Amino acid sequence: MEKQPRLLASQLLLKNSLFEVSLNRVLLTWKEIATKKKRVSGGIHHPFKVGTSHGVSVSEILAVRELDVDSETKDDGRWQKMPQKSTEAYPYAFTVSYVERAWQHRWRCSDVTFHCLEGALCQQWVQTIREQLTALTSRPKHLLVYINPYGGKQQGERIYEQKVAPLFTLASISTHVIVTEHANHARDHLRTEAELKKYDGVVCVGGDGMFSEMVHGLVSRTQRDNGVDQNSPEEKLVPCTLRIGIIPAGSTDCICYATVGINDPVTSALHIIVGDAQPMDVCSVHHNNTFLRYSVSLLGYGFYGDVLADSERKRWMGPARYDFSGFKTFLTHHYYEGTVSFLPATDILGTPRDKTRCRAGSRCFICQHNGQLYSEDAPEICETDTDVSDSEYKGGWRVIRGKFLAINAASMSCACPRSPKGLSPAAHLADGTTDLILVRKCSRFNFLRHLLRHTSKYDQFDMNFVEVHRVRRFRFTPRYCQSDSELDLRENGKRLFSQICRDHPACSCSPAYSSWNCDGEILPHAAIEVGVHCQLIKLFARGIEEQPVFEDLPNPCVV
Ligand SMILES: Nc1ncnc2c1ncn2[C@@H]1O[C@H](COP(=O)(O)OP(=O)(O)OP(=O)(O)O)[C@@H](O)[C@H]1O
Ligand SMILES: CCCCCCCCCCCCC/C=C/[C@@H](O)[C@H](CO)NC(=O)CCCCC
Numbered sequence: 063m064e065k066q067p068r069l070l071a072s073q074l075l076l077k078n079s080l081f082e083v084s085l086n087r088v089l090l091t092w093k094e095i096a097t098k099k100k101r102v103s104g105g106i107h108h109p110f111k112v113g114t115s116h117g118v119s120v121s122e123i124l125a126v127r128e129l130d131v132d133s134e135t136k137d138d139g140r141w142q143k144m145p146q147k148s149t150e151a152y153p154y155a156f157t158v159s160y161v162e163r164a165w166q167h168r169w170r171c172s173d174v175t176f177h178c179l180e181g182a183l184c185q186q187w188v189q190t191i192r193e194q195l196t197a198l199t200s201r202p203k204h205l206l207v208y209i210n211p212y213g214g215k216q217q218g219e220r221i222y223e224q225k226v227a228p229l230f231t232l233a234s235i236s237t238h239v240i241v242t243e244h245a246n247h248a249r250d251h252l253r254t255e256a257e258l259k260k261y262d263g264v265v266c267v268g269g270d271g272m273f274s275e276m277v278h279g280l281v282s283r284t285q286r287d288n289g290v291d292q293n294s295p296e297e298k299l300v301p302c303t304l305r306i307g308i309i310p311a312g313s314t315d316c317i318c319y320a321t322v323g324i325n326d327p328v329t330s331a332l333h334i335i336v337g338d339a340q341p342m343d344v345c346s347v348h349h350n351n352t353f354l355r356y357s358v359s360l361l362g363y364g365f366y367g368d369v370l371a372d373s374e375r376k377r378w379m380g381p382a383r384y385d386f387s388g389f390k391t392f393l394t395h396h397y398y399e400g401t402v403s404f405l406p407a408t409d410i411l412g413t414p415r416d417k418t419r420c421r422a423g424s425r426c427f428i429c430q431h432n433g434q435l436y437s438e439d440a441p442e443i444c445e446t447d448t449d450v451s452d453s454e455y456k457g458g459w460r461v462i463r464g465k466f467l468a469i470n471a472a473s474m475s476c477a478c479p480r481s482p483k484g485l486s487p488a489a490h491l492a493d494g495t496t497d498l499i500l501v502r503k504c505s506r507f508n509f510l511r512h513l514l515r516h517t518s519k520y521d522q523f524d525m526n527f528v529e530v531h532r533v534r535r536f537r538f539t540p541r542y543c544q545s546d547s548e549l550d551l552r553e554n555g556k557r558l559f560s561q562i563c564r565d566h567p568a569c570s571c572s573p574a575y576s577s578w579n580c581d582g583e584i585l586p587h588a589a590i591e592v593g594v595h596c597q598l599i600k601l602f603a604r605g606i607e608e609q610p611v612f613e614d615l616p617n618p619c620v621v
């Protein structure tokens with residue numbers, strides 16, 4: 063690495079030991095200097111250096127402040143602790159707060175306090191570090207925050223006030239906080255009212271549902287401002303400029319987990335403060351040339367649709383509703399007939415069966431390479447025939463007809479605490495593709511094996527009833543057409559056993575339709591068309607960091 067010129071270097075006191083402290087444009091380092099004499103061979107004594115050198119990247123310094131040393135030792139006139147001899151001699155001090163890496167991708171705020179001999183030197187350190195922080199233009203200064211008080215275990219407000227707001231204050235970030243009063247409050251405020259020019263980013267405190275509100279609000283606003291019609295499935299959408307931060311306080315927190323590596327409010331707040339940026343793909347979902355919704359994580363028909371439909375009626379159970387409904391849905395073992403057509407992403411790097419993972423986001427080589435391809439050459443949309451055999455190619459599209467227990471499209475890994483590797487472990491956050499996973503009708507036992515593999519090291523795709531394709535677009539048509547009256551029944555929440563059972567009155571077979579689970583929301587139609595929009599939004603995150611780099615080392619990193 064190119065050697066950076068030093069901005070400051072001084073001998074300062076830290077915990078009663080003398081340190082050589084140095085600052086350049088990228089690093090703050092400190093190394094202990096021993097004052098004792100050491101006997102070496104030949105009877106000569108000379109000072110020696112002890113300890114290792116510690117370093118913190120300037121980009122991960124959160125704040126610096128001057129300390130009032132006197133007030134540290136006194137409280138209401140009563141002495142709290144006796145000042146050490148050495149700190150008496152160094153009466154001025156400043157504290158640097160920085161990011162410390164803890165276990166399993168967690169970040170924490172750590173402090174180091176340096177004592178100085180002279181006030182002028184102390185001020186020079188504080189001022190120089192502040193200048194370095196001000197030069198970091200990617201850091202947000204003003205944020206618009208939406209809190210869902212009812213997400214997850216209903217702890218959103220407490221989490222924000224106790225864990226996040228103090229960190230934003232420390233980093234001199236000003237906030238405008240809105241506690242939502244109803245579902246879609248945040249979405250509608252963002253889409254129509256919010257004065258977005260005043261902010262450097264928007265933050266949601268809640269789960270995947272709240273994040274989805276932010277995406278819908280911001281993406282719709284951006285398209286409207288740029289005169290883009292969301293109802294046209296072929297329209298190229300305009301990327302959003304404001305970044306979105308997620309303070310996890312939901313039931314699944316899949317987006318946060320898959321972009322940061324953990325669902326931890328303090329870690330997410332620190333990623334926002336340091337101004338991280340992670341681009342992300344967004345899928346648009348249409349029915350008959352009408353826009354339905356956007357999706358960033360899972361579009362699931364069959365198993366995950368049925369789990370969601372059942373769990374929505376059990377919101378009162380909190381996050382446990384998914385376990386209850388998951389078990390119940392597994393026992394019902396319904397399959398659904400239909401045709402899946404998709405446009406394979408043939409020109410890209412990477413496959414859904416890769417052993418490599420999307421790591422440290424914007425620096426992920428696959429996302430960079432495929433993102434570049436996408437912006438140069440948006441693929442053409444070709445029409446397919448409807449009369450097709452079980453699997454065939456039509457104008458670049460592949461068509462597969464069958465009976466499916468689950469049809470899942472994962473635009474990112476969908477890693478979450480329930481499944482730390484996710485639905486599609488090798489999926490990329492920002493490569494312009496989604497992984498289409500088709501789970502055909504099989505025995506309950508085999509389906510259980512497939513599900514359990516999401517929680518173990520074994521490959522969930524290595525089973526003869528499962529196939530996975532990396533695609534740019536796809537369509538699904540259920541075998542039987544949905545009439546308007548059937549749609550009305552669905553909307554009334556009634557279970558629909560339609561034509562398929564009327565055709566076979568003696569059987570107790572599957573209902574004709576499942577529902578699409580679109581990032582945790584039920585879609586009103588089974589027949590949908592989906593297209594991936596590469597890197598349409600940006601998050602305050604950096605993707606999952608490779609673990610061994612920091613976690614084998616003490617913190618701050620030893621240089
Ligand atoms: N004030 C509110 N009252 C009722 N519902 C709200 C309110 N604010 C937001 N919502 C809705 O609550 C739903 C669930 O919220 P959220 O995503 O925060 O938690 P969750 O569903 O528990 O978590 P996850 O989505 O991670 O499973 C969202 O779809 C959102 O639209
Ligand atoms: C019998 C043992 C089975 C064990 C199987 C574990 C498999 C877990 C895979 C989890 C995949 C989560 C995908 C994320 C989807 C989110 O967009 C959505 C909104 O939060 N969550 C759900 O729909 C909630 C979906 C919850 C499903 C359980």
Ligand SMILES: [Ca+2]
Pocket residue numbers: 343473474489490491492493494495496
């Ligand atoms: Ca993707």
